Amino acid sequence: MAVKKTRSGPADQIKVARLSRSQRGKQIALLRKRQITGAAYEIIAEKGYYNFTMMDIAKRAGVSSGLIHHYFKDKENMLVTLLREMQQSVRAGTEKAIEEVPGPREKLEVFMDRAFDLAEAQREYLYVTYDFLTQIKFNERMKRIMSKLYRGYRETMVEILREGKAQGVFKDVDEHYTASLFISIMLGIELQYVIDSTAFLYREYTDKIKSYIFDLVLKR
Numbered sequence: 001m002a003v004k005k006t007r008s009g010p011a012d013q014i015k016v017a018r019l020s021r022s023q024r025g026k027q028i029a030l031l032r033k034r035q036i037t038g039a040a041y042e043i044i045a046e047k048g049y050y051n052f053t054m055m056d057i058a059k060r061a062g063v064s065s066g067l068i069h070h071y072f073k074d075k076e077n078m079l080v081t082l083l084r085e086m087q088q089s090v091r092a093g094t095e096k097a098i099e100e101v102p103g104p105r106e107k108l109e110v111f112m113d114r115a116f117d118l119a120e121a122q123r124e125y126l127y128v129t130y131d132f133l134t135q136i137k138f139n140e141r142m143k144r145i146m147s148k149l150y151r152g153y154r155e156t157m158v159e160i161l162r163e164g165k166a167q168g169v170f171k172d173v174d175e176h177y178t179a180s181l182f183i184s185i186m187l188g189i190e191l192q193y194v195i196d197s198t199a200f201l202y203r204e205y206t207d208k209i210k211s212y213i214f215d216l217v218l219k220r
Contacts, residue, residue, distance in 0.1 A: 033071050036061050037082040044082075045124035049131035080141050083132055086125065087149040094156060104164030105218070111157060112182070112213065116206040119190040126194055154179040161217060170217045178217060185209055 039061035043052045054075060058065040072078035094114050098107045118126055129146075136143040157179035164170030189209065193202050 029071065032063070032067065033081065034085070036063065036068055036071060037078065037085055040078060040082050041086070041124070041128060044128050044131055048127075049134065076139070076141075079132075080139075080145065083142060083145045086128065087145055087152070090125075090149065091152045091156075098156070098160070104160050104167060104169050105214075107160045108157070108164070108213070108217070109210065111160060112186075112206075112210050115153070115182075115186045116190070116202075116209075119193050119202065123194065126190060130191075130194075150183060153183050157182060164217065169219060171219055173217050178213075182209075182213055 036057060039057045043056050043060055047056070054065050054068055057078075058068055061068075068078065072081065094111065097110050097114055101107055101110050132142055132146060136146055154176070158175045161170055161173065161175035161178060165172060165175070186209075189202075189205060192199055
């Protein structure tokens with residue numbers, strides 16, 4: 001479950017140059033927005049949700065603060081857009097990885113591996129997500145997007161479990177309960193590891209969790 005840091009480059013500029021005038025305008029706007037939200041992602045990961053300014057983001061993105069306000073009406077609108085992009089990136093990356101393996105057992109393993117990889121390979125993503133979680137009591141839009149993110153995790157795992165049950169690979173487990181259980185364990189183990197990486201051997205523990213889930217669902 002990786003988050004792509006999007007910045008426009010020469011290849012993007014070539015693609016834009018080949019478009020019609022109206023298409024070019026839309027594509028430039030899309031690239032600029034992603035450039036800004038990509039910079040926002042990096043700044044929030046470094047400084048935290050409460051400790052950055054729009055000027056920080058403008059400098060990191062290499063644009064003027066006026067351009068940011070041109071594309072985003074306010075700070076909240078930009079942050080909501082960033083959160084939505086993060087959610088979509090995680091979901092798309094996970095689904096693509098799952099599609100590349102053949103059976104439900106392999107899909108379940110890929111799903112769990114990508115979930116656990118976040119704490120090591122994408123720690124900035126976790127930091128930014130934790131910062132956004134502090135806002136869900138006060139910001140309904142952010143709450144809805146975070147809800148959609150975790151619902152997406154559950155739905156993906158439920159789909160894999162249903163496929164495995166239909167093929168006779170998995171037991172007749174309650175797929176909604178099992179998915180919710182795994183997501184709870186995943187979030188808890190990642191949070192503990194991010195707070196104190198010396199508390200336990202992360203890979204050893206996540207391997208044990210995977211074995212536990214497979215024992216729970218696999219037919220022997």
